[in-house]
Amino acid sequence: MKGVMRFGKKGKLSPRYIGPYRISKRADNVAYELKLPQELAAVYSVFHISMLKKCMGDPSLITNSRYWDQG
Template structure:
């Protein structure tokens, strides 16, 4: 389902992390137990070291779990924030408008190109009133 991402994973090359969380104990040579907040009770609290990243307080790479509403299936819905660019592609029958959209909890570098039809259907009040604004 488009617009819904599990902990912000949006494509192969866009890893996201939630946290930071305190390490409470080392369970083995490569496993650590984390102190998770109550709203992540469905997530197992022991992680392999390859799934962890040292917290350097790089805000672009960390999703703040207090500002997003994580649903019981551990997903959250992102909302479009801003249109950064627009382009048109012509086929034999019609012209399709695309918008470069910045999403909530993502930086401008992670903006995606979305079809106008999708944005009008899912977020009807988001698009600008005239399509000539971003030419």
């Protein structure tokens, strides 16, 4: 599809989540604005709550994803 940005590969077991990213503000009753990195500048930063997944865990264990992408 022209003009559509996709994350990951197509397929049944493809990853569906990117992140985690911090919520910068509540845009509406059911929408939040996320603080996205510069690499995702083309992505609109406001998301409906049904598209978000709560990040549970120890915040000190979160690493920068750039190091994993280098393979």
